[in-house]
Every structure is written in C-alpha cells, then in structure tokens.
Amino acid sequence: MAIVYSNENVKHFAEKFLNETEENKYKAIEEIKQWLDTLPHLRAKKDQASILCFLRGCKYNLELTKKKIQNFYVMKGERTEWFVNRNPRVPEISELLQLGVFVPLRKFSNNKLVVIIRTAAHDPKVHKQDDVFKAGKMVLDVAIQEYFENATVFGICAIFDMTNISLGHAKQLPPSTIRKAVFAWQNYYSRPKQLEFINAPTFINxxxxxxxxxxxxxxxGRVKVHFSGLESLHKVVSKEILPFEYGGNDCSMAELVQYWNQKVLQYSDWFVEDEKYRAQV
Incomplete structure (x- = not known):
C-alpha cells in the first residue's frame, strides 16, 4: 500500500527534516516489521502506518526507532492504569472528556497538530490523575488517527493552560508520576515540538x-512559559486558529469539547482493539 502525501510540500518537508524518501521508506518499514517478528512478546502493531509513526519520530534512525517502539509497548504493558479499559462511556472518563482536560484544535499551527491541555480543569478531590492521563491519551490517539500526517510529519504543539492550578493539583504530581508522564511524552508515536505554558502561577519554575x-x-529546549499573557502566545500560535477563550478567532472551547467527545465515542471499538497491542510484562 502506497503512503500518499497530501501535497508536494509535505513530501519535501518529510524528506528534508525527517530523512524520509521513496527509496528508504518502505525498506525501513519492512526492516522494522521483520525485527518485530522476532519479538512477539511486544505484541506491537505491524501495519505500515503504525511503524511509520515511529520512523518519522526518530528521523529514520533505525536503532532509535527500535528503542522507542520497545519503550512504547513496554509502557503500554506496564501502565495498565492508562492503557487498559479505555472506555469513553465509564463515568470517570466521560466526566473528564466533558470537562475538556485535553482538547485538540481543528486547525494547525505551521502544519503542527495543536492541543490545549487544561491542567486544572478537573477537581483533584474527585478525579484521579491517572484517569486524567488516560482520558488525555485517548483523545490524543484519536486526534493522531484523524490528523495522521500533521501529527506524524510536523509534530505536536502542546499548550498547557495552568489556570486555577492549586496545591491539590500539584499534590497529584509527585516526582514519580512526573517521571512517568515525561517518559510517555518522549516515547509516544508523535513528536512534541512545542510545549507552551500559559496562565502560569508564580511557582511555575x-x-x-x-x-x-x-x-x-x-x-x-522546547519548553516556553508565557508570563506576559496571551499576547506572547499569539506570537507562536496564530490567533486565527485559537478558540476565542484564548484570544483567538476560531470556535469556542465548548464546540471543540463536544466535537472530540463525539469522535472519541466513535473510536470505542478502536480502543478495544488497540488494548491488545502492549508488551507482556
């Protein structure tokens, strides 16, 4: 099956910045597939698109790609609190989806997929941090499937909105949990290219x-804190694609939350199938 680019600019970008060429693309995919055949305990996806995500994230360095694939599927096997029973209809997940703890935009920033992560949208007395991470990764998985090219070729711009963050939220993030979260960012099948923090408290550093x-x-080096408000954010993410709650000219957050809630529900069967692909640990 041929991997088709939406336009020539995407093809040129992939070749220039990701080392992706027609000559090496399918050869590399096949090499990774054969390598995965020797590691049945990983229970990894072997279709072209799934392998391609990791190759692009590692700029076709095969050894780095293998390491990242191993890390990803072992993580899925170990972090059952994030990757097992991903049912968008159970109350603890449905509530977080409706709160909009993790909201992708439907327009792109320099072709990158943009997600708004509202770090304090949930009540720490009610919601577990692990469920927040689970819900967020569910939405991220759906967004990557929906905007595969943008997410895997150009990467992701994450906007962390820290409005109303409290001591209760901070207590949910001990160093052990932070370590797991960062490991997931660095070993997921899409590249975080920008980490933009807004509405940050004085103790953010x-x-x-x-x-x-x-x-x-x-x-x-990709972390940036915007102390001067939304004007600073607008210098790196255009107002044209942001919801109006963030000084933008696009739709409301409520519209985006509703849109992605429906999308996640449509992927219910996909989550059941995806759960099979995780390392035996």
Missing part, C-alpha cells in the same frame, strides 16, 4: 524544574 529533570536536552 519550581514545578517545571522537576519536569525538566526527566526531559532530554532537546525537549527541555
């Missing part, structure tokens, strides 16, 4: 320093 201690140097 204390929290971020813990996060950064688990990040690669490259990922640390």
């Amino acid at each position: 204390v929290v971020l320093n813990v996060f950064k201690s688990f990040m690669s140097d490259k990922l640390q």
Whole structure:
C-alpha cells in the first residue's frame, strides 16, 4: 500500500527534516516489521502506518526507532492504569472528556497538530490523575488517527493552560508520576515540538524544574512559559486558529469539547482493539 502525501510540500518537508524518501521508506518499514517478528512478546502493531509513526519520530534512525517502539509497548504493558479499559462511556472518563482536560484544535499551527491541555480543569478531590492521563491519551490517539500526517510529519504543539492550578493539583504530581508522564511524552508515536505554558502561577519554575529533570536536552529546549499573557502566545500560535477563550478567532472551547467527545465515542471499538497491542510484562 502506497503512503500518499497530501501535497508536494509535505513530501519535501518529510524528506528534508525527517530523512524520509521513496527509496528508504518502505525498506525501513519492512526492516522494522521483520525485527518485530522476532519479538512477539511486544505484541506491537505491524501495519505500515503504525511503524511509520515511529520512523518519522526518530528521523529514520533505525536503532532509535527500535528503542522507542520497545519503550512504547513496554509502557503500554506496564501502565495498565492508562492503557487498559479505555472506555469513553465509564463515568470517570466521560466526566473528564466533558470537562475538556485535553482538547485538540481543528486547525494547525505551521502544519503542527495543536492541543490545549487544561491542567486544572478537573477537581483533584474527585478525579484521579491517572484517569486524567488516560482520558488525555485517548483523545490524543484519536486526534493522531484523524490528523495522521500533521501529527506524524510536523509534530505536536502542546499548550498547557495552568489556570486555577492549586496545591491539590500539584499534590497529584509527585516526582514519580512526573517521571512517568515525561517518559510517555518522549516515547509516544508523535513528536512534541512545542510545549507552551500559559496562565502560569508564580511557582511555575519550581514545578517545571522537576519536569525538566526527566526531559532530554532537546525537549527541555522546547519548553516556553508565557508570563506576559496571551499576547506572547499569539506570537507562536496564530490567533486565527485559537478558540476565542484564548484570544483567538476560531470556535469556542465548548464546540471543540463536544466535537472530540463525539469522535472519541466513535473510536470505542478502536480502543478495544488497540488494548491488545502492549508488551507482556
């Protein structure tokens, strides 16, 4: 099956920045597939698109790709609290989806998929942090499937809205949990290219320093805190694609939340099938 680009610009970008060419693409996919055949305990997906995600994220470095694939499927096997029973209809997940803890946009920033992560939209007395992570990853998986090219070729711009963050929220993120979260960011099948923090409290650097201690140097360099308000954010993410709650000219957050809630429900069978693909640990 041929992997088709939406236009020539995408093809040129993939070749220039990801080392993806017609010559190496299918050869690399086949090599990774044969390697996965020797590791049945990983129970990894072997279709072209699934392998392609990791190749693009590692710029076709085969050894890095293999390491990331192993890390990803072992993580799925170990983090059952995030990757098992991903049912969007159960109350603890449905409530978080309706709160909009993780909301992708439907327009792109320099072709990157943009997601707004509302770190304090949930009540820490009611909702478990693991369920917040589970709901967020469910929405992310759906968004990657829906916008495969943008997410895997150009990567992801994450906007962390820290409005109303409290001590209760902070207590849900001990260093052990932060380490797991950062590991997931760095080993998922899409690349975080921007980490933009807005509406941050004065103690943000204390929290971020813990996060950064688990990040690669490259990922640390992608973190930016916007202390001067939304005007600073608009310099790196256009107002044209942002919801009006963030000073933008697009639709409302409520519309986006409703849209993605429906999308996630449509992927219910996909989540059941996806759960099969995780390492035996």
